[in-house]
Amino acid sequence: MANKLQVEAIKTGTVIDHIPAGQGMKILKRMELIKLKEKITVGFNLPSKNLGMKDLIKVANLLFTEEEANQLALFAPGATINVIENYIIKDKFEMSLPDVVQAAFDCPNSNCISHSEPVQSYFTVKQKNNDIQLKCKYCEKSFSKSIVEDL
């Protein structure tokens, strides 16, 4: 019992597990989870066999779709998402890098036309060496993932 996490199981909702430590806050903010007004349980710097330390987020009554899950892949590569209904895992997504990220954040180029027009931001995603590059469909500029994370 001493080694067990005192985190309550959720009946229905989504558990985002194996988030690289330090990314949990960013995901809460990025996905605007707090605005949902649902019960959220978070754990930061939890012990993890593979990662050493990990973050974990549980959101009650929110059932992630695969597309929503993939938006997260950009910020938490390697995370797993368990969608739970009635205490049973209904869906399990291993994060894979999406080909496209839509409407997740504004284009970092302040002169990009997408800021002032009735369109959603749209980036194609490309893995380059150890970095992930996002290329805006409109201004065609490429940005490192780290720039987008700080927005």
Add this chain to the structure above:
Amino acid sequence: MANPLYQKHIISIPDFSRQEMELIVETAAELKSNPNPGLLQGKVIASCFFEASTRTRLSFETAIQRLGGSFIGFDNGANTSLAKKGETLADSVQVIASYVDAFVMRHPQEGAARLASEFSSVPVINAGDGSNQHPTQTLLDLFSIYECQKKLDGLNIAFVGDLKYGRTVHSLTQALSAFDCRFAFIAPDALGMPEYITDELDEKNIHHRRFDTIEEAVPEADIIYMTRVQKERFDETEFKHMAAKYILTLDTLKGARDNLKILHPLPRVDEIAVAVDKTPYAYYFEQAQNGVYAREALLALVLNEQI
């Protein structure tokens, strides 16, 4: 069968296949030697310049009229009611596109042409979107290279000057990388070719090198593409010290190949000595004239199923 550019938007050089670029270049050559004033007969084309660009606009409007078409539009967005009333570009485009057969546009913001293509019922032709793309400049450069070298494949191309901010240079490098060309880059350290371009070349296994001086690149060059190093980017002493290295003079050209041609997107300030104009190497004024033929070719292909 319809030509592959029929009713297509012309937004960005990476959208083009090698075959499409060849088709435009060959059509431009054909229209230059055999003018065809009927190709745009009965067509009305919008020429909407949300920011001023006199040479590009005049060259488009000449091309339209040489092919028998007519145009509507404006030469500076600030003079229009669109800007004053705060209408979105998306709405302006939908309305104007409903009047015309094609929509030529220049805009100060990056991505404007791609956005317009999502709202336009007719083909959009990008005449420059901020610092992003200016595909018709690249196509006229390609046509000029084809015209003076009789081919596009396997050439040695040297780019000189501001290679960091010059979108012309980026797009032309991307275009020529479809033709197995070799590149030499000669630029001040602070204005070198951006990494994303050299990475693209590496990915395609295309040979490129940096040189410190133009002289080092001259003996092997088939094309020297000059651009201007802008004073504003340096402090005065630094600029004086450095600028001389990126000026092309008669001396610089000693040992050049007979087929060498010098290109420049113009306007020139002092980066090519006037004495060079009289040499057989100078090709920049022909290049500027070719802007009309390249744009004629593009409009003709976009608006005619077959030529």
